[in-house]
Amino acid sequence: xxxxxxxxxxxxSAYSVAEKAATIVRKVMAGGDLGIVEKSGANDLQTxxxxxxxxxxxxxxxxxxxxxxxxxxxxxxxxxxxEELIEDGYCEEILKKTCPAQYTGIKEEELVIWVxxxxxxxxxTEGLLDHVTVLIGIAYGGKAIAGVINQPYYNYxxxxxxxxxxxxWGVLGIGAFGFQLTEVPAGKHIIVTTRSHGSxxxxxxxxxxxxxxxxxxxGAGNKIIQLIEGKASAYVFASPGCKKWDTCAPEAILHAVG
Numbered sequence: 001x002x003x004x005x006x007x008x009x010x011x012x013s014a015y016s017v018a019e020k021a022a023t024i025v026r027k028v029m030a031g032g033d034l035g036i037v038e039k040s041g042a043n044d045l046q047t048x049x050x051x052x053x054x055x056x057x058x059x060x061x062x063x064x065x066x067x068x069x070x071x072x073x074x075x076x077x078x079x080x081x082x083e084e085l086i087e088d089g090y091c092e093e094i095l096k097k098t099c100p101a102q103y104t105g106i107k108e109e110e111l112v113i114w115v116x117x118x119x120x121x122x123x124x125t126e127g128l129l130d131h132v133t134v135l136i137g138i139a140y141g142g143k144a145i146a147g148v149i150n151q152p153y154y155n156y157x158x159x160x161x162x163x164x165x166x167x168x169w170g171v172l173g174i175g176a177f178g179f180q181l182t183e184v185p186a187g188k189h190i191i192v193t194t195r196s197h198g199s200x201x202x203x204x205x206x207x208x209x210x211x212x213x214x215x216x217x218x219g220a221g222n223k224i225i226q227l228i229e230g231k232a233s234a235y236v237f238a239s240p241g242c243k244k245w246d247t248c249a250p251e252a253i254l255h256a257v258g
Contacts (some may be wrong), residue, residue, distance in 0.1 A: 003097070004095045004134050005063075005099040005104050005106075006106055006107070006108060006111075007099050007104075007122075007138070007146065007171070007219070008013055008094060008097060008099050008104045008171075008227075009062070009064075009090065010061075010068070010111065010113070010146070011091075011094050011098075011133065011137055011138065011146050011148065011169060011171060012050065012064060012090040012091045012092075012094035012095045012236065013061065013064055013065075013089075013090050013242040014061065014113070014136040014138070014146075014148045015055050015060060015085045015090075015091035015094055015148050015169055015198040016058075016087050016089035016090055016091055017056070017136065018134050018136055018149075018150035018167055019087075019150065019167055020056060020060070020085075020087035021053045021056055021117065021134040021150060021152075022134060022150045022151075022152035022165045022167075023026075023152075024049060024052050024055060024056055024085070025118060025124075025134065025152040025163065025172050026152055026153070027133065028048050028049040028130075029048065029049070029251065029254055030049070034049065034100075034124075034125055035047055035048030035050055035051075036125055037082055043122060043196050044198065045122055045125055045144075046074060046121065046122045047084060047086040047121060047124065047125060048071070049118050050115070050121055051074060051076060051117075052117045053117035053118055053134060053164075054072040054073070054074045054076060054086055054087065054115060054117035055076065055079075055081050056085040056117075057072070057117060057134075057136060058070050058115060058120045059081040059085060060077065060085075060086050060087045060088065061113060061115075061136075063086065063135075064242050065111070065113075066108075067107075067108040067204050068108050068109065068110045068112070068113055069109075069113070070112075070113045070115065071112065071114055071115065071244070071245065072112070072115040072117060072207065072245065073116050073117065073243065074089040074117065074142070077227070079151035080230075088226075089112070089163065092171065093170075096168065097171075097172075099171075099175055100171065100173030100174060102104060102173065102243075103140065103145065103171075103172075103173070104161075106140055107179070108229070109131075110139075110140055110141070111138060111140055111175045112139045112140075112159070113136060113138055114135075114136075114137040114138075114244045114245040114248035114249070115126065115135070115136055115137075115174050115245055116131075116135040116220075116221070116245040116246055116249075117135075118132060118134065119132070119133045119134070119135050119219045119220055119221045119222070119246060119249045120133060120218040120219030120221070120222055122218060123195070123217075123219060124165050124245050125203065125217035128210065128218060129152075129156050130151070130153055130154070130156065130157070130222070131195075131215055131218040131219045131222045131224055132151070132152060132218075132219060133149050133150060133151050133152075133221030133224070133225075133236055134148075134149070134150040134152065134221075135147070135148070135149055135211055135245065135246070135248070135249040136148040136249055137162075137222050137244070137245070137247070137248025137249035137250075137251070137252055138227065138248070138249075138252065139244075139248055142203070144247070144248045144249070144252040144255070145171065145172045145239070145252055146169075146171040146172065146252050146256075147170055147248060147249030147251070147252035147256075148168070148169045148249060149167070149168045149169075149221045149224070149225065149249055149250065149253060150166070150167045150168075150184065151165060151166055151167075151168075151221075151225070153165065154163050154166040156165070166178055166183075168225070168228075168253060169252040169253075170256030170257065171256055172252065172253055172255055172256050173256075174254045174256065175216060175257070176228070176254055176256040176257045179225070179228060179229060180229065181228055181230075182228075182230030183227075183228045183230050184230050184231070184232065184233040185230075188212050188213075189209070189210070189211045189212050189233055189234075190213050190214075190215065190231070190232045191206055191209060191211040191213075191214050191215070191232060191233070191234050191235075191236050192215045192217060192223045192226045192227065192232035192234070192236075193206060193214060193215070193216055193223075193235070193236050194212075194214040194218075194230070194237050194239075195217050195235055195247045197220045197239065197241055198219060199215075199239055200201055201239060202226065202237060202238050202239050205236055205238040206236055206238075209234070209236065210214055210256040213232065215232055218248040219248060220242060220250055221246075221249065223235045224253060224254055226251035228253065228254070228257055229252065233255060
């Protein structure tokens with residue numbers, strides 16, 4: 001068997017790195033001190049989990065793929081990263097998949113990896129744990145081609161013995177995995193939108209679409225999951241504010257699903 005291509009190694013590594021990130025997110029929450037700081041205001045927060053997870057993801061991926069461009073949401077001072085934060089594993093299942101032909105020749109320096117260490121920070125601080133995701137998106141030629149979304153608290157309402165967390169991943173031309181693709185019930189028009197960044201424009205747009213119902217939740221990653229699991233038919237946020245670290249992984253997964 002040929003050795004896995006660069007893209008499949010990056011995705012397989014991102015999968016393992018995201019699983020490690022989830023354990024850090026849960027550990028910070030369990031420790032009780034979230035270390036919250038406001039960035040631009042009360043709706044724009046950063047916690048100790050955002051900081052540690054970004055260090056973990058960026059340092060782990062940089063070590064393996066030093067020529068790739070890796071951009072994280074948080075502006076952090078350069079510092080030595082504790083070895084405990086480094087994840088060097090690969091998801092074997094992903095390494096076994098065949099890379100789509102159009103991506104087999106990609107060079108490391110042509111990849112941009114967008115990292116949102118904790119999407120839905122405000123919800124995380126409020127205990128709305130199912131809204132929280134870790135996003136790692138992979139772009140090539142200015143286009144989102146692969147993504148990993150981890151939900152650290154998936155299943156958290158299922159009781160004390162529940163296995164927490166899941167990782168969804170996808171590559172254009174292969175598909176998306178780790179969840180059950182579901183269509184919205186026939187004839188239903190359900191919109192998912194922002195929970196904490198609403199505006200008159202956003203609300204007017206939603207009203208104009210005349211939906212049967214509107215779901216307001218936090219996190220771009222979480223909203224895309226609502227779509228692919230058939231809880232909503234459209235994600236509407238007619239406003240500036242989303243950044244590429246919010247959208248790269250979710251967009252790749254949506255396109256991988258078709």
